[in-house]
Amino acid sequence: MPDISLAALTAQLFTGLVLGMIFVLLAIGLSLIFGLMTVVNFSHGSFYMLGAYLGFALVGYTKSFWLALVVAPLLVGLLGLGVERFLIRPLYGRSIDDPLLLTFGLSAVIIEAVRLVWGKIGLSLDPPRALGGAVNLGFGMFPTYRLFVIVVTALVLVGLWLFLERTTVGLVIRGGSRDPLMVRALGVDLRRIWLLVFGIGSALAGLAGILAGPMRSVYAEMGVTTVIESFVVVVVGGMGSLPGAIVAGLLIGQVVSVTTFFAPKLAEINVFLVMALVLLLRPSGLFGEAGLME
Amino acid sequence: MNRRAFLATSAAAAATAGFPAILKAQSKDPLRIGCPLPLTGPFAALAADMQRGAVLAADELNTKGGVMGRKVEVLFRDDQLKPAVGAQRTKELIENERVQFIVGGLAAHVQMAINEQTKKSKVLFVSTSQSDEISAKPDTSPITFHEALNPTITSRVVGQWVAQNLGKKWWIIYADYAWGKQNNAVLTEVLKKNGGTLLGTTPYPLGSAEFSAHLPKIQAAKPEVLMNVAPGADNVALHKQVISYGMKKEMKIAQPLHWISYLKEGGAELYQDVYGGINWYWELQEQIPTAKKFVDASMKKYGLPPGDYGAYSYSGVLEVARGVELAKSTDADAVANALRKNPIYDHFKGKQWWRACDNKSFQDMWIGRGRGPGQTKGDWGLLDLVAKVSANEEYDRTCAEKGHA
Numbered sequence A: 001m002p003d004i005s006l007a008a009l010t011a012q013l014f015t016g017l018v019l020g021m022i023f024v025l026l027a028i029g030l031s032l033i034f035g036l037m038t039v040v041n042f043s044h045g046s047f048y049m050l051g052a053y054l055g056f057a058l059v060g061y062t063k064s065f066w067l068a069l070v071v072a073p074l075l076v077g078l079l080g081l082g083v084e085r086f087l088i089r090p091l092y093g094r095s096i097d098d099p100l101l102l103t104f105g106l107s108a109v110i111i112e113a114v115r116l117v118w119g120k121i122g123l124s125l126d127p128p129r130a131l132g133g134a135v136n137l138g139f140g141m142f143p144t145y146r147l148f149v150i151v152v153t154a155l156v157l158v159g160l161w162l163f164l165e166r167t168t169v170g171l172v173i174r175g176g177s178r179d180p181l182m183v184r185a186l187g188v189d190l191r192r193i194w195l196l197v198f199g200i201g202s203a204l205a206g207l208a209g210i211l212a213g214p215m216r217s218v219y220a221e222m223g224v225t226t227v228i229e230s231f232v233v234v235v236v237g238g239m240g241s242l243p244g245a246i247v248a249g250l251l252i253g254q255v256v257s258v259t260t261f262f263a264p265k266l267a268e269i270n271v272f273l274v275m276a277l278v279l280l281l282r283p284s285g286l287f288g289e290a291g292l293m294e
Numbered sequence B: 001m002n003r004r005a006f007l008a009t010s011a012a013a014a015a016t017a018g019f020p021a022i023l024k025a026q027s028k029d030p031l032r033i034g035c036p037l038p039l040t041g042p043f044a045a046l047a048a049d050m051q052r053g054a055v056l057a058a059d060e061l062n063t064k065g066g067v068m069g070r071k072v073e074v075l076f077r078d079d080q081l082k083p084a085v086g087a088q089r090t091k092e093l094i095e096n097e098r099v100q101f102i103v104g105g106l107a108a109h110v111q112m113a114i115n116e117q118t119k120k121s122k123v124l125f126v127s128t129s130q131s132d133e134i135s136a137k138p139d140t141s142p143i144t145f146h147e148a149l150n151p152t153i154t155s156r157v158v159g160q161w162v163a164q165n166l167g168k169k170w171w172i173i174y175a176d177y178a179w180g181k182q183n184n185a186v187l188t189e190v191l192k193k194n195g196g197t198l199l200g201t202t203p204y205p206l207g208s209a210e211f212s213a214h215l216p217k218i219q220a221a222k223p224e225v226l227m228n229v230a231p232g233a234d235n236v237a238l239h240k241q242v243i244s245y246g247m248k249k250e251m252k253i254a255q256p257l258h259w260i261s262y263l264k265e266g267g268a269e270l271y272q273d274v275y276g277g278i279n280w281y282w283e284l285q286e287q288i289p290t291a292k293k294f295v296d297a298s299m300k301k302y303g304l305p306p307g308d309y310g311a312y313s314y315s316g317v318l319e320v321a322r323g324v325e326l327a328k329s330t331d332a333d334a335v336a337n338a339l340r341k342n343p344i345y346d347h348f349k350g351k352q353w354w355r356a357c358d359n360k361s362f363q364d365m366w367i368g369r370g371r372g373p374g375q376t377k378g379d380w381g382l383l384d385l386v387a388k389v390s391a392n393e394e395y396d397r398t399c400a401e402k403g404h405a
Helices: A006-037 A043-064 A065-091 A097-118 A145-167 A167-179 A180-185 A190-210 A222-237 A242-262 A262-283 B003-025 B043-065 B084-096 B109-119 B153-167 B176-192 B212-221 B231-244 B259-266 B281-286 B289-302 B310-328 B334-340
Strands: A134-136 A140-145 B029-038 B072-078 B102-106 B124-127 B144-146 B170-173 B197-204 B227-229 B252-257 B274-278 B350-357 B360-362 B366-368 B381-391
Touching: A006 A043, A006 A145, A006 A167, A006 A190, A006 A222, A006 A242, A006 B212, A043 A065, A043 A097, A043 A190, A065 A097, A065 A190, A097 A222, A097 B252, A134 A145, A140 A222, A145 A167, A145 A190, A145 A242, A167 A180, A167 A190, A180 A190, A190 A222, A190 A242, A222 A242, A222 A262, A242 A262, A242 B072, A242 B212, A262 B197, B029 B084, B029 B310, B043 B102, B043 B259, B043 B289, B072 B084, B072 B310, B084 B102, B084 B109, B102 B109, B102 B231, B109 B124, B109 B144, B109 B176, B124 B310, B124 B334, B144 B360, B153 B252, B153 B274, B153 B366, B153 B381, B170 B176, B170 B212, B176 B197, B176 B227, B197 B212, B212 B231, B227 B231, B231 B252, B231 B259, B259 B289, B274 B381, B281 B289, B281 B381, B289 B310, B310 B334
Parallel strands: B029 B072, B029 B102, B102 B124, B124 B144, B170 B197, B170 B227, B227 B252, B252 B274
Antiparallel strands: A134 A140, B274 B366, B350 B360, B366 B381
């Protein structure tokens, strides 16, 4: 049995919070896209990976992590726009499997392209100097960079919330995910909204990638398991629900962290156990609406 | 360009150096060696190193006119670090490409799958990565050779050295698969023998990118030494996170193995003062003539020195060639017998030998400490060798312990 001091447990909860924040960033993009257009975007993990790689390249060119942190997600977002416009759009109105298969294939293409450009060997992305060390938070040393990840994610979430709740475009997005037919009847061109939302979702994945880069190692397959974990978060939170993605992301982060503390071998399984449990009790997830998948 | 055309051109390009010899070699069927490696995924850096090593060996042989006048071709396949894919690629290499030998494999569990195939097809296999089982019954066979070090040898040597020099209160974090588990078991045993205390162990799933959730518990336990048994890309991610939590200031960091490919990927700051075992390091060229020859060839062709695992595949291919020359045959049993009868060789690191009972290669190894930023030599001079441990069969389990009567 490990030492269950308050300090150790607090450190563990903080660690779980960072894991949760990355989950939230990834899940929110997936959930936005699914909620509005019922597209299960399997290339999300590759966008995440691409965020890290573009971040690496931009840090190399500009020598500025801060610039890369802004530009890399924007570039991934641009790619997302292109993907929606030229690949996904022709598939609207067809079964939910078609875009799923398409994005699954796209993800393989992106991985192969990254191998061609940057090689099969992994890269190392360093945190900026100012965020390099660790700070004493009373319960022990905690990496400065991870605190920074918490802050950035929180800011992005607040910004996204304001955008969705306080702007006209946000209103249309919310309306569009509730009742697309009605919104169309009001004379709104939903295609432009879909394009925008796919871009935002992709950019969020890219942001998660460049944020995760300095903590983890960067390699072409880094998104493969991450996309599965993100889907678990989306399913637990409820497909299409933003509050669901946030709550579930933070929940899964703590489940991983706390299980790791007591029984490391169970950490992976417990995530799926939570998913099974949630689905048994609430088949549409914690905050989900029934019927979206039909 | 398709794969065949690519192989043909690269073989031709490789051959230009020894033009007259190659003409002679081309007159007969080539000697074909299959090399399954995890060319994509978290072990890609090591696999690339191993691919270069095998190509250098084939070049060297072909410049000399091949093996028994036959040109040497090495065919690479990506096993994706999956046992089932490794078995399938090996089968294809043997049945479709008609390779006569298999040299390669990286990761203990994939190696076992390759070995099952080579045993079934009666093809001689030189395994080039760590595993305790590959040279022990029931998995091994008279035509399975093990060129690499294994977890028992590595962890006995490194564990002993770390216990005596760095501290006796340990925490072990290990990848939860064959290689990780074997090292964990041996390290635990060695620590006990040295009167040390194991404060705890952390198994984690191979291929993880996140270790942070494991770390607060380890920090709270305050070990003197954190032993990292994490291969491939995991190794870089783990060290990044261990250091970001300020743990390098609180404890010594050691690992059974250093891999120069990952030291390079992670950088000097990450691996500064991290201790680990290593089977070979390119700066040994200052002391060992065969190492110099190997490094020179690699610098000339690739502009970078070979790494520790590239050395294994280089040596593995050269050993197949030596066996064929000795046996004057490509028959698996004949080559195996020839190698056992003439067990001593030296391709890159000084004297090595095959133990007759288990076809295990015995060889020197070293303990290295990561150089800090500013102390490195060029891009690849990342290690100071702090100790040499000479080859000794006693570091491995005995023939009897491995099930060889």
